[in-house]
Amino acid sequence: MKIKLLTAVLFLAIFGVLNAQNYKFGKVSKDELLQKEHPTDPTADAAILYRETKSEFQYSQDSGWTLVTDYFERIKIYTKEGFEYANATVDLFKDTSSEDKLRGLKGYTYYLSEDGKVRDVKLQNDGVFEEKTTKYLTQxxxxxxDVREGCIIEYKYSISSPFILSIDEFRLQETIPVDKVSVLFKSPEYFIFKNHQRGWIPFKIDTETRERVMVFNQTSQDLSGFGAIGIPKTSSREVRFKENSYIIELNSVPALKEEAFSGxxxxxxxxxxxxxxxxNMPGSSKSYxxxxxxxxNTIYNRSEFGSELQRNNYFEKDIDALLSGVTMPEEKIEKIYYYVLNKMNWNGYNGFYTNEGVKNAYKKGSxxxxxxxxxxxxxxxYANLDANPVLISTKSHGIPLFPTINGFNYxxxxxxxxxGTILLDATQKDAEIGVLKSSVINGDGRLIKKDGFSTWVSLRSHIPAVRSTMLNATLQPDLSVRGRTQNRFTGNFAFxxxxxxxxxxxxxxxKELEKKLKQTELSNHSFENLDKLGQPVSLEYDFESTHGIENVAGKLYISPMLYLATQENPFKAEKREYPIDFGFPLRDRYIVNIALPEGYKVESIPENVAFSWGENLGSYRYLISQTGNNLQLSVEFAINESLIGANDYDGLKKFFELLIAKENEKIVLSKA
Structure with missing residues (x-):
């Protein structure tokens, strides 16, 4: 009965807040400001109380069709960690003759004063600034x-866009709760659309059709009078057509929670x-x-792409000198890649078109x-290698739902x-040949050849990043462990x-190395090859640790992996709705040698074990042996696929449970 009563109270509280809300701009209520935490997600740092997006096509006799979209958002900030949601970015695109226009930007921050009254602070010009990221995009x-805990921020603006072929997606879910989202998309009957849905939260698209009238004015010269002076005469005519409306209304959209290895x-x-x-306009139609x-093909034929690939007069002498006497393709790739890597500096801007132009960029070095x-x-x-550009949509850009130029940004x-095919990105100073940063490994890339033919290629490496560790340790009389550890990192680990x-x-x-080590102090550490690409990164250090050792009734219980043991399962959720993205295949190898103290004997050691998960998705092997007063442990752990489907989540979670249980088993020593 108590549970039913609490549920009813919670429902009434939520229902009361929703009903009390006024979704008009500027109508923030005191109840909204008094809310200390989100009613259905108390851990949320912020919540979108209301999001409204309205789009419609407008026609001008001078400029033709434009898409006008009105945005309105109201956000509640609960904690300091939620302050980031008080910032917004608006993308404005342009080409050689047209551009997006931002209009009517207004914003306010609301809070309760000490006397309990609702106060507001207006968004001023110093809170708005433009950043030109490429010649085609300004943000x-x-x-x-005046953002503070408990405040509410809201802003609205309109964008008028001539790029009617590129319609932004309507986002219905975020990583914070969305209490209410409203979408209205209007389109004249002449425009035929397909819709593409993403995500697993079901929603319904309601449709309506109504008549719309547009009035066109036309000015002509009246030449019928005496002398044919030509008096201007204005006439107007009406055009009637049907307008289709697509409507979405969603309430209480849960946050998409970030979990381990989310991508x-x-x-x-x-x-x-x-x-x-x-x-399909009267008298004409065109397929898009x-x-x-x-x-x-469209991208390749642009001068900022295909034509730039044909330029070589600015580097011929330098590359001829660089490759003098070099005949092997692998050596050519290495020399050219590291030459560009050292000469050029990335300015931080993405884009698949050139901005400076390759010749000017080469001259500037950026x-x-x-x-x-x-x-x-x-x-x-130029070096007679079969090289081609590969178009990419980075992780932050998302995966396009249908073919579009805006689907790529890299x-x-x-x-x-x-x-096989080697992938190269010369914007990253620390990346070796064939190693891509995880932020660009997102689905597949589109490879374009000289003749314009294109095909999909996988961006994911099939060569695992390897982390090898050798640890030599001695158990001390004070129950601490001292020793030295040698590490070697390749591939993405080295990066x-x-x-x-x-x-x-x-x-x-x-300090950074000790962050993940419990009860362990490091000293005398040294790195090798941090500045030398093409070689594994090496790390050595001395350590002293008290982790994983207990004295119980005169017996010593020791975790043979010491501070290297995995302590916590990163996969805690009961259910996973989206894939597990490790970024790259990986392999860990550990060899641990422990010298036992005099006067003790081994009473028991963990059993050797080997197990795998899925169809070669992952494997684990644990082998321990004793020779006199020395123990040696060999552990190998592998994840063979970088992207694991959500349907394999249960198996992965169990795999880690078994792994963690094994790594935390103890050696038992008793006095001889």
Whole structure:
């Protein structure tokens, strides 16, 4: 009875808050401001109280059709960690003759004053600034004023866009709760759309049709009077057509929670996108249905892409000198890749088109992704290698739901060799040949050849990153363990260590290394090859640890993996709705040698074990042996696929449970 009563009270509380809300801009209630935590998700740092998006097509006799979209968002901030949701970014696109227009931007921050009254602070010009990311994209950044715990922020604006073929997706879910979301998309009967849905939260699209009237004015010269002076005469005519409305209303959309190895959650949030299939105007019609082959050809034929690949007069002498006497393809790739890597500096901007142009970028020594990696492709082709650009949508950009130029935002280089295709990205100073940063490994890439033919290629490496560790330890009379550890990292592990530790001083490196080690102190550490690409990164250090050792009734209980043992299962949720993204295949190898103290004998040691998971998805092997007063443990752990489907989650979770249980088993020593 008590449970039913609490449930009823909670329902009434939520229902009362929802009913008390006024979704008009500027009508924030005191009840909303008094709310200390989200009623259905108390752990949420923020929540979207209301999101409204309205889009319709408007026609001008001067500029033709434009898409006008009105945005309105109201967000509750519960904690300091939620302050990030008080910032927003608006993307505005342009080409050589047209551009998006941002209009009517307004915003307020609301809070309760000490006397309990609702106060507001207006968004000023100093909270809005523009950042030009490429020649085709400008971002308007919004930072709401006077943000504090418990406040509510809201903002609204309109975008008028001439790019009616590229309609932004309507996002219905976020990583924070969404209390109410409203979408209205209006389209004239002449425009025929397909809709594409993403995510697993079901939603219904309601449709309505109504008549719409547009009035056109026409001015002509009246030449019928005496003298034919030509008096201007204005006439108007009405055009009537049907307008289709698509309506979505959702309430209480749960947050998409970030779990271990999530990748980009935006790939899995519930969303809707419209694709224009064709336009059927009176007297004419045109199909806009396209394929990825069409998209690739369009990109390749742009001067900022295909023409730039054909330029080589700016680097010929340098590459001729670089490759003098070099005949092997692998050596050519290595020399050209590291030459571009050392000469060019990435300016931080993505894009598959050049921004500076490869010649100017080469002269300056810097450029965007397109400048640098298209230059790399041109140099590899100059060296008679089968090199081609590969278009990518990065993780932050998401995975496109249908063929569109806007589906890509990045480009890398590829080279075909008899042993396979090598992928290269010369914007990352710490990346070796064939190693891509995890942020660009997102689905497949589109490879485009010289003749314009294109095909999909996998971006995921089949070569595992390897982490090898040898630990030699001695058990001390005070029940501490001292020793030395040697580590060796290859592939993406080496890339991660270079990126993280190369810029840190000695003290900061030690602090960073000790973060994940329980009751363990490090000293005398040294790195090798942090600055030398093409070689494994090595790390050695002395350690002293009290972790994993207990004295119970005169017997010693020791975890043979010491501080290397996995303590906690990263997979805690009962159910997983989206894939597990490890980023790359991986392999861990540990060899642990422990010298036991005099006066003790081994009473028991863990059993040897080997087990696997799925169809070669993962494996684990644990082998321990004793020779006199020395123990040796060998552990091998492998994840063979970088992306694991949600349907394999239960098996993965169990795999880690078994692994953790094994790594925390004890050796038992008793006095001899």
């Amino acid at each position: 308007t950044k919004i930072t709401m004023p 980009n959650l935006s790939n899995y949030t519930t969303a809707l996108q419209f694709e224009l299939s064709y336009i 249905a396209t394929t990825w082959e069409d998209v690739s 450029g965007n992704v397109g400048d640098i990696n298209l230059m790399l492709v041109a140099m590899l082709r 480009v890398i280089a590829s080279v075909v060799l008899p042993k 991660q260590y270079r990126s993280k530790f190369k810029i840190l001083n000695t003290e900061s490196q030690i």
